[in-house]
Amino acid sequence: MRVLNRAFDQTMELEERAADPLAGGLQQGYQCGMLWGAALAAGAQAYRIWGATPQAQAKAMIASQKIVESFRTQNKNINCLEITEIDLSSPTMRMVARYLIKSSAKGSCFGMAARSASAALREINATFSDNHFQAPIAPVSCATMLAQKMGASELHTVMATGFAGGIGLSGGGCGVLGAAIWLHGMKLLEKGGTIGYNAPYASDITDKFLESSDYEFECAKIVGRQFENVDDHADHLYKGGCSKIIEALTTA
Numbered sequence: 001m002r003v004l005n006r007a008f009d010q011t012m013e014l015e016e017r018a019a020d021p022l023a024g025g026l027q028q029g030y031q032c033g034m035l036w037g038a039a040l041a042a043g044a045q046a047y048r049i050w051g052a053t054p055q056a057q058a059k060a061m062i063a064s065q066k067i068v069e070s071f072r073t074q075n076k077n078i079n080c081l082e083i084t085e086i087d088l089s090s091p092t093m094r095m096v097a098r099y100l101i102k103s104s105a106k107g108s109c110f111g112m113a114a115r116s117a118s119a120a121l122r123e124i125n126a127t128f129s130d131n132h133f134q135a136p137i138a139p140v141s142c143a144t145m146l147a148q149k150m151g152a153s154e155l156h157t158v159m160a161t162g163f164a165g166g167i168g169l170s171g172g173g174c175g176v177l178g179a180a181i182w183l184h185g186m187k188l189l190e191k192g193g194t195i196g197y198n199a200p201y202a203s204d205i206t207d208k209f210l211e212s213s214d215y216e217f218e219c220a221k222i223v224g225r226q227f228e229n230v231d232d233h234a235d236h237l238y239k240g241g242c243s244k245i246i247e248a249l250t251t252a
Contacts (some may be wrong), residue, residue, distance in 0.1 A: 001037030003117040004124070008045050015040065015159065018185030020195060021202040022178055028206075028217065029081030030173030031166070034113055035071055038120040039064040039162030040182070044155065045124060052154035057140040057161040058230050059128055061169070064162030066123035068170045071116055078172060084109070136234040140164075142242050143179035149250040150183050169227040171220030176242065177209045180249040205252045212248035 001019055005012050019040060023033035042063040043056075050056035072078050080086075139145045141164035147157040160182065162168060163175030181202045185195050195201075213222050220226045223241065227233040236242070 001041050003113070004038060004041035004121060005044065007117075007121050008041070008048075010044065010048075012044065014186060014189045015044070015156075017195065018182050018189055020197050021181050021185060021199040023197055025080035026173050026178060026181070026206070027197070027202065028173065029079060029086075030217065031068075031078050031170070032071070032075075032080050032083060034116050034120075035064075035068060035078060035167050036163070036178055036182075038067045038071075038116070038124075039167055040159045041120070042067065042124045042127075043159035043161050045128065046161070047155050047158040049128060052158060053135070054138045054140055055133075055135040056158050057138065057144055058133070058135040060158060060161040061141060061164055061230050061233075062133075063124045063127040063168075064164075065168035065170070066127055067120045067162075068168040070119045070123055074115060074119060075112060078167075078170065083112075136231050137238075138234075139237050140230060140234050141175075142233070142237060142246060143175045145237060146176050146179050146246050146249060147183060149246065150180075152183055152186070156183065156186060165227045165233050166219035169229070169233060171226035172218055174209065174213065174217065174219050174222065174245070176245050176249055177206065177217075180205050180209070180252055184252070205249065208248055208252045209245065212245045 002016050019037050021027065022036040025031050043060040046056040046060040050059065068078055075083055077083050141161040143160040143163040144157055147160045160179040163178045166172035166175055184201050184205060185199065188195055216222045227236065
């Protein structure tokens with residue numbers, strides 16, 4: 001996220017720090033933390049260009065979708081567990097440290113981050129330069145709906161948009177959960193608090209999420225399918241889809 005923000009000549013220290021608990025795939029081995037960060041960066045840039053509009057939300061979602069596709073092509077998988085073969089739900093992070101130290105610069109998370117950031121920047125710029133697009137009627141994103149209910153700023157609401165459908169409609173770990181963890185971290189930091197990878201509130205939010213999702217973690221399993229496109233996801237929300245989860249995490 002930081003690399004992309006710098007590429008857009010932006011400094012977003014609090015937003016970047018609030019994303020720390022998303023590392024390691026929500027600390028559960030799901031989508032790589034780089035994808036959560038890239039989706040946030042795409043949303044921030046979309047807001048700078050289009051403001052708090054359905055077009056900004058839709059552009060952020062499409063960019064996130066392209067970022068996920070590119071990441072999968074580069075790394076064969078999008079989930080931290082499959083990429084690292086490390087169980088990040090383990091109570092100790094020594095395994096992670098061992099992996100990062102022993103891995104070569106090319107194959108480690110550090111090398112992957114450099115490659116993925118360059119690819120993500122290309123996808124964001126390409127998506128935002130495409131003017132042949134008509135945004136659906138809001139709400140566009142489940143994560144956006146949560147952000148609005150939590151009283152997030154317009155910027156942060158658009159930033160979270162790309163989390164929809166398990167980041168870019170990929171069907172992975174729930175985007176509403178990721179948004180709730182990130183937004184809670186933002187509130188804590190804005191009040192002068194501190195957070196880290198093992199943020200206790202992230203576990204509490206995850207527990208409440210699982211209770212509302214029938215203990216399913218991935219979007220495709222919760223919904224029963226993977227969304228085809230932005231319009232498909234917007235229609236799902238219009239019909240009340242995922243409202244139980246959104247309501248549960250609004251007060252988490």
